[in-house]
Each structure stands twice: as C-alpha cells, then as structure tokens.
Amino acid sequence: MAIVFEKTKGLTDVQTHYCPGCTHGIIHRIVAEAMEELGVLEKAIGVAPVGCAVLAYNYFNCDMHEAAHGRAPAVATGIKRVLPDNFVFAYQGDGDLASIGTAEIVHAAHRGERISSIFVNNAIYGMTGGQMAPTTLVGQKATTAPYGRDEALCGKPIRMSEMLATIDGAKFVERVSVNSPANVRKAKKAILECFKIQIEGKGFGIVEVLSTCPTNWGYTPVEALRWLENNMIPYYPLGNFKRPEEGK
Amino acid sequence: MDERIIIAGFGGQGVMAMGQLLAYSGMIEDKWVSWLPSYGPEMRGGTANCNVIISTDPVGSPVVVEATTAIVLNKPSLDKFEESLVPGGKLFINSSLIDRKSIRDDIDVYYIPANEIANELGNSRVANMVMLGAYLEVVQTVDIESIERAFPKVFGESKIHLLPINKKAFERGARAIKKKG
Amino acid sequence: MSKVLMKGNEAVGAAAIKAGCRFFFGYPITPQNEIPEYMSRELPKVGGVFVQAESEIAAINMVYGAAGCGARVMTSSSSPGIALKQEGISYIAGAELPCLIVNMMRGGPGLGGIQPSQTDYFQATRGGGNGDYRLLVLAPANIQEMVDLIIEGFDLADEYRNPVMILGDGMIGQMMEPVEFKERKKRDLPEKDWITTGTKGKRKPNIINSLYLNPEELEDHNIWLQEKYKKMKEKEVRVESYNVEDSDVVISAYGTTARIARTAISKLEKEGYKVGLIRPISLFPYPFEEFNKIKDDCKGVLTVEMNTGQMLDDVRIALNGRIPSYFYGRTGGMVPTPEAIANKVREILGGEK
Numbered sequence: 014m015a016i017v018f019e020k021t022k023g024l025t026d027v028q029t030h031y032c033p034g035c036t037h038g039i040i041h042r043i044v045a046e047a048m049e050e051l052g053v054l055e056k057a058i059g060v061a062p063v064g065c066a067v068l069a070y071n072y073f074n075c076d077m078h079e080a081a082h083g084r085a086p087a088v089a090t091g092i093k094r095v096l097p098d099n100f101v102f103a104y105q106g107d108g109d110l111a112s113i114g115t116a117e118i119v120h121a122a123h124r125g126e127r128i129s130s131i132f133v134n135n136a137i138y139g140m141t142g143g144q145m146a147p148t149t150l151v152g153q154k155a156t157t158a159p160y161g162r163d164e165a166l167c168g169k170p171i172r173m174s175e176m177l178a179t180i181d182g183a184k185f186v187e188r189v190s191v192n193s194p195a196n197v198r199k200a201k202k203a204i205l206e207c208f209k210i211q212i213e214g215k216g217f218g219i220v221e222v223l224s225t226c227p228t229n230w231g232y233t234p235v236e237a238l239r240w241l242e243n244n245m246i247p248y249y250p251l252g253n254f255k256r257p258e259e260g261k
Numbered sequence: 262m263d264e265r266i267i268i269a270g271f272g273g274q275g276v277m278a279m280g281q282l283l284a285y286s287g288m289i290e291d292k293w294v295s296w297l298p299s300y301g302p303e304m305r306g307g308t309a310n311c312n313v314i315i316s317t318d319p320v321g322s323p324v325v326v327e328a329t330t331a332i333v334l335n336k337p338s339l340d341k342f343e344e345s346l347v348p349g350g351k352l353f354i355n356s357s358l359i360d361r362k363s364i365r366d367d368i369d370v371y372y373i374p375a376n377e378i379a380n381e382l383g384n385s386r387v388a389n390m391v392m393l394g395a396y397l398e399v400v401q402t403v404d405i406e407s408i409e410r411a412f413p414k415v416f417g418e419s420k421i422h423l424l425p426i427n428k429k430a431f432e433r434g435a436r437a438i439k440k441k442g
Numbered sequence: 443m444s445k446v447l448m449k450g451n452e453a454v455g456a457a458a459i460k461a462g463c464r465f466f467f468g469y470p471i472t473p474q475n476e477i478p479e480y481m482s483r484e485l486p487k488v489g490g491v492f493v494q495a496e497s498e499i500a501a502i503n504m505v506y507g508a509a510g511c512g513a514r515v516m517t518s519s520s521s522p523g524i525a526l527k528q529e530g531i532s533y534i535a536g537a538e539l540p541c542l543i544v545n546m547m548r549g550g551p552g553l554g555g556i557q558p559s560q561t562d563y564f565q566a567t568r569g570g571g572n573g574d575y576r577l578l579v580l581a582p583a584n585i586q587e588m589v590d591l592i593i594e595g596f597d598l599a600d601e602y603r604n605p606v607m608i609l610g611d612g613m614i615g616q617m618m619e620p621v622e623f624k625e626r627k628k629r630d631l632p633e634k635d636w637i638t639t640g641t642k643g644k645r646k647p648n649i650i651n652s653l654y655l656n657p658e659e660l661e662d663h664n665i666w667l668q669e670k671y672k673k674m675k676e677k678e679v680r681v682e683s684y685n686v687e688d689s690d691v692v693i694s695a696y697g698t699t700a701r702i703a704r705t706a707i708s709k710l711e712k713e714g715y716k717v718g719l720i721r722p723i724s725l726f727p728y729p730f731e732e733f734n735k736i737k738d739d740c741k742g743v744l745t746v747e748m749n750t751g752q753m754l755d756d757v758r759i760a761l762n763g764r765i766p767s768y769f770y771g772r773t774g775g776m777v778p779t780p781e782a783i784a785n786k787v788r789e790i791l792g793g794e795k
Contacts (some may be wrong), residue, residue: 025647047630056640058511067616076638079651081533082502087495091507091515092638094491095465099640117503120496281618285447288620295448296618300473301556320584321705323617323698355700414447 023049025074033254034227035232036191037065037133041072043191043201044104044131047208048075053100057090060085064106065139065226083114086121089128100211102129107148108138111173122217125182129211130219131204132173135226136245145227147171150244155229170248174221178254185210185218186254190246192225192238199251206256215257223249262317264402265325267342269310270334273388278415281334282393285411287315288401292427295323308337312348315402330400332392334375335359353396355388366434371395371438378433380387387430394434444619450585450610451476453621454544455484457592458516458622461699463542464490465515466543467504469795472556473612474481474546476606477518498523502530502543509539510650512637514596518544521562522553524570531605532571535667536652541601542592543577544608546615547748549775557775558612560697563752566609569725574664575681576671577607578678579725581696585619593721595627598678600631601606602670609725611748613777614699663696674727682721689718690794691787692736703746706783714795717787725753733760737748740764742790749773766790 023045031037048054053094057075063082070077080088085103093101110118110132121128137155138144145155148170152161163168178186185207189200198246200222209216223245227237266283270276272431280296288296297312312325328346333339339359346352348367357376373395375388397405409428413421448456454477458466466481482492495501501517508515521775524545534541543595547562549555566579583590588610595606638648654660682700684707686692695703700721705718718736720743722729736743742766745754751769758767770786772778 055640058638058640059713060507063757067653070651074647076640076647077649077651078507079537079649079653080506081503081529084499084506084530087500087503088507088510089466090493090500091465091504091509092511093507094493094504095511095513095515096639116496117500120500124493124498258611281447284618288445288447296447297613298616300616320619321708322702322780324702324777324779325615326781347661367649427492436687 016124021045021049023074024052024072026080027071028069029072031065034225034237035065039197040133040192040200040222040224041069043101043197043204045073047201047204049209051076051205051212053208056098057100058096060089060101060103061093062103062105062109064109066104066106066133067140069104076176083109083112084117085109086114086117086126086130090121090124090126093126093128097127100208102131102208103167104131105133106139107132107134107136107146111147111171118173119180121220122177122180122183125184125216127211127214128215129208132219132221133224134249135224135225136170136172137226137229139226139229150248172218172249174254175186177219180223183219183255184216184257186235188221188249188251188254190223190241190251192223192241196251203253209258223251228255257258262313262315262402264313264330264400265328266313266315266330267310267325267345268313268332269308269327269338269342272307272309272391274309274334274434275386276309276334277311277388278330279393280313281415282331282408282411283313283315283403285414286407289316289407289410290403292316293318293320308335308341330396332396333359334389334392336361339363341408351399353392355392357388370431371399373434373437375434378437379430382426382429382433384426388426390427391434391437392431394431395438396434397431398435409425445571445622447618448585448621449616449618450487450588451546451615452480453585453589454592454608455480456623457589458596459484459488459543461491461514461593461626463514463516463595463596464488465508465513466490466492467495467501467508467515467517469495469501469519471520471523473548473615474518474520474544476615477544482682484521488618498526499529501712502527505532505541506534506539506650509534509541510638512639513633516542516544518546520548521550521559524562524565528565528571528696531577532569532573532575533576534605535571535577536573537650538603539605539650540596540603541605542595542599543605544610544647547611549610549773555775556573557613558698558748558777559773559775560611560699560748561752561773562609563725563747563749566607567728567756574585575612575667576674576726577605578602578674579607579610580680581723581725582614583615583697583700583721585617585621585766586643587723589621589623590616597629597631600634601629602674604670609697610660611698617664618646623736679729681732683719683732683735685716685718686720686732686735688737689716690741691715691744691790692718692720692740693744693746693783693787694720694722694753696753698724699748701748702778702780703783705780706787709780709784710787715787715791722753728760730756730760733757736765740765740770744770744783744786744790745766746769746778
C-alpha cells in the first residue's frame with residue numbers, strides 16, 4: 014500500500030500536553046517538517062520558551078535548550094555564536110516574546126543574528142491561566158482584564174512583526190495564521206522561506222503565527238478558529254513584511 | 262624599602278602614567294609593586310591620583326594612607342594630600358601651578374617649576390616627567406635605566422620616539438633639585 | 443614567561459583567554475569595563491567571539507546558550523549588573539552548565555556607588571537567584587592569585603558542571619600588579635557528552651533544561667545538586683592562614699580587605715601583639731574547619747569586611763560561640779585603613795600584649 018502521509022521525523026513520539034483545539038500542535042508539525050525537508054534536523058538546536066510551549070523540548074526531535082522567560086533569542090544567540098554552522102531556532106509565545114522578552118527579540122534582530130524565530134501569537138497568556146498579553150485585543154476579556162482590555166489603561170495590542178520589520182538586521186518577517194488548511198499551507202511556506210534565510214547566512218528571520226487558545230478564550234475549537242479569523246486577522250494583517258530583495 | 266607614593270594632579274597631566282612608570286620600573290628591579298588609581302566620572306578633566314607602592318616586601322594594602330612621598334601637580338592635590346604624609350615624608354610641589362607653600366614643618370618639601378621647565382623644553386606635556394626626575398633625584402627608588410626600559414611598556418612601542426624629550430625632562434627635574442642642594 | 447604589570451580587569455581577560463575561554467558576553471558597568479573592552483580587542487585575535495549584549499540579563503542567557511554547546515564561556519559585571527544576572531545564574535546552576543562569572547563589587551544597595559565594596563557576599567555565597575543552589579565562589583586578594591584562580595576556575599566549572607564566580611572588587615579590578623601567566627596543569631575533565639551540537643542522526647537529542655514539573659524528580663535533582671556541593675566542600679576548600687594557632691586575636695578577611703588586614707598585622711607585630719589571619723580564598727565552600735585551629739583562650743576573632751557584616755555570619759558559624767567574635771567594616775565604597783583595623787585589635791586586647 015502506498016504511503017500517503019507519514020509523521021515527520023522532526024517530532025518525537027511523546028504525546029503533547031496541548032489542550033484540545035490548540036494550534037500549537039499544527040505549528041510544531043510544520044516547523045518540524047520544514048527542518049526535515051531542508052535537511053537540517055540533525056544539526057538543529059532549538060530553544061523552547063516559558064509559556065504553553067515550555068515542554069517543546071520534549072516534542073522536537075533535535076537538541077534543545079529550555080530558556081528563561083523571554084530570553085530564548087539570547088540563548089539562541091549564545092548557541093549560534095558557538096556553533097555558526099548549526100541550525101538554530103527559537104520558539105516563543107506572545108507573553109514571552111512580546112512582553113518580558115522584547116529587549117531580547119529586538120536586539121537579536123538588530124544584531125542580525127542568524128537564527129530563526131517562531132512567534133506564536135494567541136493574544137493571551139495560556140499556561141498561567143488566561144491573563145492579558147500585550148497582544149490581547151481591545152475589549153477582549155482576560156483574567157487580569159476581567160472587563161475587557163481597556164485601551165485607555167493598557168494601550169492597543171502590540172504588532173511585533175510590523176515593529177521588527179523596521180529593523181535592518183531582520184531580513185525576513187512574515188505573519189501567517191493556522192486557522193484553515195489553506196493558511197496552514199501558507200504558514201509552512203513562510204517557515205521554509207524563513208529557515209532558508211538562516212541557512213543561507215542572510216540574517217535574522219521571524220514568522221509570527223496567529224494561533225488559537227480555545228481554553229482561555231472560552232470557545233470551542235471551531236468557534237476559536239472563527240474568532241481568530243474575525244477578530245485577530247483584521248487587527249494583525251497576514252502577509253510578508255520583509256524579505257531580502259532578489260539577488261541579495 | 263617601603264615607598265608609599267601618592268601622585269596627584271588634574272586629568273591630562275599624566276599622573277597615572279607617572280605612577281605606572283614607577284611601578285613598572287620597580288617590577289623590572291624585582292621589587293614588590295602595586296599601582297592603584299582613583300577612578301570615577303571626575304577623572305575626565307577633574308582631579309586624578311594614583312597610589313604606588315614599591316617595596317622589598319609583599320604589598321599589603323595597595324591604598325596609600327600614610328604616604329612616604331606625595332607628588333602634587335596642582336593646588337587641589339596639595340590641599341588634599343599634604344596631610345597624608347608621614348613625618349619625615351617628602352613632598353614635591355609643582356610650583357608652576359601651585360602658588361602656596363606647604364604648611365607642614367615636619368616633612369621635606371621640594372618646589373619644582375615643572376611647567377616652566379617643560380615649556381623651555383618645548384613640550385608642556387612632559388611636566389610630569391620633570392616632577393618624576395626631581396623625585397628620583399631625591400629618593401632613589403628605581404634607576405633611571407629601569408624607567409627607560411619601562412617607558413615603551415607603559416606608553417607603547419609607538420611612543421619610543423618621545424623617550425629623548427622625556428629623558429631631558431627627567432634630567433632637568435633632577436637638576437632643579439641639585440641646584441637647590 | 444616573564445612578569446608583566448597588568449591592570450586587574452585586563453588580567454581577568456588575559457587569564458580567561460589563557461584558560462581557553464573563547465566566548466564572552468557582557469554589558470558595560472563601572473568598575474569592570476576594562477574586562478569587556480579587553481575581550482572585544484583580544485578575542486577576535488584568537489578566533490573567539492565577543493558580544494556586547496543588550497543587557498546583563500541577555501548576556502547571562504547568551505552564556506547559558508554557549509555553555510550548553512560545550513564552549514568555555516564567561517561574563518563579567520559589577521554588583522547591580524550581577525543582580526540582574528541572577529535569573530540566568532539560577533538557570534545555569536539548575537541546568538548544571540559550566541561557566542565563569544566575574545563580579546567586581548561596588549557599593550550598594552541600588553545604584554549605590556562605583557567604589558570598591560564587598561556587599562555581595564551573601565548574594566554570591568547563598569545563591570543569589572531563586573532556588574537552592576550554590577556557586578563555587580573564589581575571592582582573590584591579588585592579581586596573580588586572580589589570574590591563577592580564573593585559569594583553575596574554568597576547569598572547576600567543567601569538573602563540577604557548575605558556575606564558578608570570581609568575587610573581586612573595584613580595587614582589584616582597577617589596580618595594577620606584576621603578573622605571570624604560568625602554563626596550566628592539564629587536568630582530567632569529564633567528557634561533555636551532554637552538550638547540544640546537533641544529533642547528527644547518531645544519538646538521541648540532548649536537552650539543556652532546569653524544569654522538572656514532577657516534584658519527585660525535582661527533589662531528586664536537588665539531592666543530586668547537594669551531593670555535588672558536598673563534594674565541593676570536601677575537595678575545594680581554599681584558605682590562607684597566618685599564625686592562627688597561638689595568636690591572641692585572629693583577623694578574618696577575604697580579598698583586598700585581607701591585604702589591608704595584613705598591613706595592620708605587620709604594624710601590630712612591631713608593637714609586640716600576636717595577631718593571626720584566616721583568609722578564605724573559597725567563600726563557597728567556606729573554610730569552617732580552619733577556625734578550629736584557633737586556641738581556646740584566643741581573645742577574639744575580628745572579621746573585617748567592606749560591608750556591614752556578611753561573612754561575619756560564616757565566621758560565627760565556624761566559631762560556634764567558642765571564641766568572642768568582633769566586627770569592623772567600612773561600606774559605601776570606603777576602604778578600611780590598616781590603622782583602624784589595628785585600633786580595633788588593640789581595643790579587643792585592652793592594651794594587653
């Protein structure tokens with residue numbers, strides 16, 4: 014019988030702890046597939062964050078570091094500077110990358126570190142129980158914004174991709190979503206392109222992936238996908254913000 | 262020997278380098294030495310000083326509180342360190358820039374018009390070496406030959422062409438003492 | 443090799459390079475700036491890497507990444523910067539990564555000042571960050587000793603898979619002394635089979651981690667760490683003593699303060715007093731047993747520090763009430779004078795010789 018689908022070698026057989034309907038699993042899979050397809054899995058070193066993906070080091074089938082909250086880009090910098098020929102990626106959520114770790118992500122990009130960043134934005138702190146993130150939408154309820162995010166008190170949600178695209182050292186910046194099969198395919202394409210930027214030594218690359226959190230948003234998995242489409246995508250437009258010019 | 266020296270002036274007078282030259286020379290002569298600078302934001306254009314110890318025994322505290330010698334290149338330094346000398350200590354005053362006499366009567370005081378001498382030599386920046394020459398004439402802590410050997414170590418090989426003018430400055434400093442003697 | 447006159451901070455860099463350190467991640471802070479400056483100048487010449495990080499926090503986390511890849515790596519800072527690094531230091535201790543950390547202490551708390559102090563003794567010896575861990579803490583009193591301890595420190599870090607801290611102060615960082623770089627004794631070090639360099643398809647993934655969600659596992663991990671610290675206590679105690687057995691007063695001081703105490707002792711000896719010195723070189727593990735050598739009728743042990751009494755706690759643990767304990771300290775960047783220390787000793791002895 015012909016094999017039509019096989020689990021990527023980029024993931025271990027460990028069962029993930031993610032909630033039903035959470036899209037972290039899809040993102041893990043396409044990141045792992047991309048590494049396998051590009052032939053870098055055996056020389057890959059990943060950095061897991063603090064947040065829902067804290068245990069990612071058990072799921073990716075490559076050498077891994079578990080970093081302190083927000084510091085994954087700094088840890089990845091240390092790794093890449095020691096092993097410039099290895100493939101180094103950091104996987105972070107929105108509390109990790111867009112709040113406590115803003116300095117680290119901005120300066121890793123600014124130095125043009127040859128690392129790849131996967132930024133999972135689900136507009137909330139998942140692991141700690143649904144607190145407000147810098148990416149939480151205005152009006153969206155969170156356990157530390159019980160009346161909904163108030164722009165007057167908390168400002169508007171931060172758009173990291175747009176900000177990072179302004180930095181010279183960032184060579185590839187794209188925002189994707191995994192709320193539909195079509196978008197998952199586009200997300201994988203972006204991740205492949207981002208990883209190639211590192212492999213070709215061109216500089217820093219980041220893919221922001223809009224993701225769901227049915228548990229903390231208080232929706233069913235299907236409702237969550239719809240909520241992402243109707244609320245997040247209008248505020249966080251999908252698309253490429255930066256890629257190297259042809260021939261550069 | 263246990264020479265505990267304070268060298269002080271304002272930033273740019275070369276007091277740090279003087280101290281390093283002395284310490285390096287002491288090391289060349291296999292003596293125990295230490296050099297400790299004042300540090301901080303006031304070093305930029307403000308007062309600067311360093312403590313040098315040259316001893317036949319291992320150096321304990323690198324901080325000079327009971328100085329055997331003080332070399333002061335400007336007035337604030339005289340005001341600050343005059344009291345640090347032990348009785349019988351030696352005070353070298355740059356009389357070009359300091360218009361008052363020492364108020365101590367239990368120490369030996371030497372007045373050297375270092376800036377005038379340096380200007381006569383055509384390089385105002387060697388006033389520190391005039392003071393050093395005067396000091397070494399009185400207290401033979403290290404040999405001039407050691408100073409010459411230490412010179413490129415402290416200032417870098419690229420400054421070796423400045424050694425002759427610096428040597429002249431030493432000699433003039435020494436002569437300023439001899440004249441009085 | 444012949445002697446050179448070197449500034450303490452530059453000697454730190456030279457010693458590290460001599461020890462095979464090729465990676466430095468740091469952030470500027472007075473009074474240790476000559477360390478990153480030296481490394482930025484010298485590391486590229488030996489194929490090494492210097493990165494000026496965006497903060498002390500980032501720098502120590504870069505150290506974490508580099509150490510996890512098996513590199514000889516270090517960072518340096520001064521008190522407020524070391525406070526910022528505590529997050530990463532705790533993770534490094536938890537993940538059992540070898541590295542060297544230099545703290546050229548300055549006055550605190552807060553922004554404090556930039557003059558020498560020893561106010562981070564507790565922070566250095568009690569852990570500093572969260573969790574029940576220890577650093578191997580070495581406190582040199584002169585630049586030669588600092589160079590030797592740094593060169594050995596990298597080996598100790600590898601041997602114990604533990605961060606090693608060199609605890610100096612602004613004085614030892616800024617001063618110059620003759621120093622000689624001796625050939626390092628080759629030590630048998632455990633193979634680093636735990637590092638992340640890519641699986642190359644030949645082994646299971648290695649994971650650098652300090653997270654143990656299962657409490658049984660975390661307790662086991664802590665028990666293992668404590669066994670490691672116990673081994674350090676057995677094997678790595680370093681102390682210099684002077685006339686401890688039959689002195690009427692024994693001074694205990696470490697680092698630059700011990701040198702000042704030594705000058706005070708010379709003064710007192712000339713006056714006919716019998717005064718000894720215990721100078722802990724390793725602050726963790728602490729040389730508790732050395733204090734047992736002090737005779738029972740010793741009039742007192744005087745702890746001298748550039749703080750308001752931190753190592754004093756360890757001295758009291760060591761003495762266990764057997765001999766009266768006294769303290770003299772200056773703080774805020776003020777340095778004790780030999781005369782003030784001598785006065786305190788004269789006071790303890792009530793003029794008796």
